[in-house]
Amino acid sequence: KQEVTQIPAALSVPEGENLVLNCSFTDSAIYNLQWFRQDPGKGLTSLLLIQSSQREQTSGRLNASLDKSSGRSTLYIAASQPGDSATYLCAGLGGAQKLVFGQGTRLTINP
Amino acid sequence: EAGVVQSPRYKIIEKKQPVAFWCNPISGHNTLYWYLQNLGQGPELLIRYENEEAVDDSQLPKDRFSAERLKGVDSTLKIQPAELGDSAVYLCASSWDSMNTEAFFGQGTRLTVV
Numbered sequence: 283k284q285e286v287t288q289i290p291a292a293l294s295v296p297e298g299e300n301l302v303l304n305c306s307f308t309d310s311a312i313y314n315l316q317w318f319r320q321d322p323g324k325g326l327t328s329l330l331l332i333q334s335s336q337r338e339q340t341s342g343r344l345n346a347s348l349d350k351s352s353g354r355s356t357l358y359i360a361a362s363q364p365g366d367s368a369t370y371l372c373a374g375l376g377g378a379q380k381l382v383f384g385q386g387t388r389l390t391i392n393p
Numbered sequence: 394e395a396g397v398v399q400s401p402r403y404k405i406i407e408k409k410q411p412v413a414f415w416c417n418p419i420s421g422h423n424t425l426y427w428y429l430q431n432l433g434q435g436p437e438l439l440i441r442y443e444n445e446e447a448v449d450d451s452q453l454p455k456d457r458f459s460a461e462r463l464k465g466v467d468s469t470l471k472i473q474p475a476e477l478g479d480s481a482v483y484l485c486a487s488s489w490d491s492m493n494t495e496a497f498f499g500q501g502t503r504l505t506v507v
Contacts, residue, residue, distance in 0.1 A: 286435070313492055325399075325484060326436070326498040371435055379491040380426070380449060383435030 284309040284376045288384035296392050297364060303357040303387045305372035310350045312374045316381065317346050317357050320369045329370075330357070362391045395419070397499035399485050405505045411473035414502045418466070418487030425462055426496070427470050428484040436484055442468065443491060475506045 285308045295301055305315070314333045318326040330339045330346040332355065338347040345358040355372055369388045373381040398417040406412050418425050423444050428436035439458070441449040444465035453460065457476070462468040472479055482503050488496040 316496065318498070323503070325397075325500040326486075328495055328497060331495045373435075373496075375492075378449070380438045380441055381436075381486075381496055383437070385433075385435050 284312070284374055284378070284382040286372060286374055286382050286384040288370075288372060288387050290387060291385065292388040292390075294390040294392060295362060297362060299362050300358070300360050301362055301389075303359070303370050303372075303389070305355040305357070305384055307353050307355070307374045307382075309374070309376050310353055312350065312376045313379075314375050315346075315348050315355050316373050316375070317344075317355075318371045318373065320371060320386070326371065364391045364393050367391050397485055397487055397497050399483075399499035399502055401502055402500060403503050403505075405507060406475055408477055408506050409474040411471065412475055412504060413472075414470045414483050414485075414504075416468045416470070416485030416499060418468070418485070419497055422487035422489055422497075423465070424488045424491040424496075425468050426486040426488075427460060427468070428486065428498075430482040430484055430501070432481075439470070439483075441491065448491075472504075475504075477506050480504055480506045 287306045316331045317329045332348040343360040369386045371386045373383045425442040427439040430436040440453045442462045460470045482501045484501045486496045486498045488494045
């Protein structure tokens with residue numbers, strides 16, 4: 283059974299810093315891993331999708347990596363801005379063909 | 394391109410009353426998911442459809458929850474009767490298929506049972 287863990291649960295950093303969010307998963311036989319952003323009271327916005335054959339994906343200031351052998355993914359945010367404040371969720375798609383989510387990391391960027 | 398559309402956005406009902414949520418997925422997406430999200434938690438799968446077939450409903454509490462996806466497009470999720478513990482956000486998502494494609498989520502329906 284796939285289990286996904288995100289650490290830390292909350293993170294607060296000053297504006298302009300580069301930061302890394304962590305995601306670990308127990309089943310290395312995943313098809314892909316997806317990172318989402320969720321603003322308070324809103325749905326999930328897809329940020330990046332990494333296929334199992336890929337090691338990383340980039341979109342603007344975001345870079346996500348995937349290491350299946352260690353069961354880890356990271357989301358790197360460069361030059362953070364107050365507008366980046368949100369909850370970030372990772373989800374792995376495994377053999378059961380369903381997205382299994384972590385608990386999320388609540389990120390606050392302080393001006 | 395329109396995203397996943399859910400309605401209503403908010404619903405407040407008394408316990409033991411029925412409630413229904415509606416989802417219109419992105420056009421052409423064959424896979425549709427319903428997820429439940431409790432406050433401060435990640436979403437958890439309730440049911441997955443491939444076209445009109447429910448292929449994974451193992452986490453759906455079938456004594457009070459039901460779902461349908463007529464003609465493999467729109468879907469409804471129903472709770473009857475609702476309990477206080479059902480208060481949560483119900484999210485709908487869709488993707489081209491359930492293997493290697495990106496999933497897109499709607500805004501969710503926030504249910505409050507009083």
